[in-house]
Amino acid sequence: MAQKEQDELLKARDRTLSAFREDLEQEWKAPFYFIQGADPQFGLMKAYAIGDCGSGGDEWEEELRLTQQAVQAINQLNPKPKFFVLCGDLIHGMPGTPWREAQVRDLKNVLTGLSRDIPVVFVSGNHDLGNTPTPETIEDYCQQWGDDYFSFWVAGVFFLVLNSQLYFDASKCPELKQAQDAWLGQQLAIAGERKCRHAIVFQHIPLFLKASDEDHDYFNLEKSIRLELLEKFQKAGVKAVFSGHYHRNAGGSYKGLEMVVSSAIGCQLGEDTHGLRAVVVTAEKIVHRYYSLDELSDHGVGKDLTALINQN
Ligand SMILES: [Zn+2]
Incomplete structure (x- = not known):
């Protein structure tokens, strides 16, 4: 099978x-699907095991193995x-x-497989x-990824792919948040004008985990920012927001917009379980299911997805 070179x-x-x-x-042509994963986060398991979540660990064989399994x-x-x-959270x-x-x-190296x-x-x-991005850390990310x-x-x-960190804490890069906001406004207007079949958002930090009015904590966005985004998305016809960050599956809905939180690779x-989400997009619906990596390695999943694509 042809594989990608690292660069x-x-x-x-x-x-x-x-x-x-x-x-x-x-x-619009025909139903299709894509795979969503989150938080391979090389280094977290070791950091978590030694009770030091913040500073990174020096071993990540297990995450490496899981991500290889995901790719295969x-x-x-x-x-x-x-x-x-x-x-x-590509890395920790x-x-x-x-x-x-x-x-x-x-x-x-794993992803080139x-x-x-x-x-x-x-x-x-x-x-x-x-957690508090700066113009330098964002520039470094853009170079790498x-x-x-x-x-x-x-x-x-x-x-639409968003930088949710700009909604979490933009205190060191307010102009970059403004730039994303201006761009987002234009994109949501395009979504309306061109009458897309569906609009779907990807961002790391969930808007909310279970309910749109839940309290703000580490795992969701601050309430006023959350509601502002939810309203903008909902008015533009965004059907679903997919995110990670929580290392657990969760989700809820807001005026017909579905918030989907996927657990980690x-x-x-x-x-x-360590897993990935398959998201089937049909003319009418967005149907998704989280599979463990073991389930996904099983050839039966293809049939399962074909059935979902054909039924909807
Ligand atoms: Zn995270």
């Missing part, structure tokens, strides 16, 4: 993704997913910590940018 990992540039040509992807499972899926979106080492470079290198015809869509997480926010079309469906903080 061939596709990066979003100029606020879009060249894997999908905008001029060819405007029209995705490669053998039939039918093939349109893309694999990785919703942030925060900007400026010693293990970061090796973690980035190892993750890129993904079949060439399945693009990876990168979403930035708090560990990738820092591509633009921190961008949009792309697949078969009439409009996808790597370290689990609850009772879920």
Whole structure:
């Protein structure tokens, strides 16, 4: 199977993704699916085991193995997913910590094992940018993984990737938050004008975990920012927001907009299994299911997905 070279990992540039040509992807064609994963977070398990979650660990064999299993499972899926979106916390080492470079290198090595015809869509997480990002940490991320926010079309469906850290704490880069806000306003207007079949958002930090009015904590966005985004999304017709960060499955809805929180490929903080979510997009609906990596490696999942695609 053809595999990507390390420097061939596709990066979003100029606020879009060249894997999908905008001029060819405007029209709805037929149901398809994609795979969502989150938080491979190389280094968290070790850091968690030694009770030091913040500063990064020096071993990540287990996360490496799990991410390899994820890549192998995705490669053998039939039918093939349109893309694999990785919703942030690619690695555990925060900007400026010693293990970061090796973690980035190892993750890129694993991801180059993904079949060439399945693009990876990168979403930035708090560990990738820092809890309080700066222009420098964001620039570093963009160099390594591509633009921190961008949009792309697949078969009439409009996808938006956001930098949720700018909504968590933009105190050290307020102008970058303003720039993303202005861009988001334009994109949501485009979603309305071009009458996309669906609009779907990817971001690392969930807007909320279970209820749109829940209290703010580490795992969701602050209430006023959350409600502002929910209203903007809902008015523009966004159907679903997919995120990670929680290391558990969760979710809820707000005026018909579904918030989907997926557990981690790597370290689990609850009772879920290491896994990935398959998201089937049909003319009318967005149907999704979280699979453990073991289930996904099973050839039966392809049939399962085909059935979902054909039923809806
Ligand atoms: Zn996170």
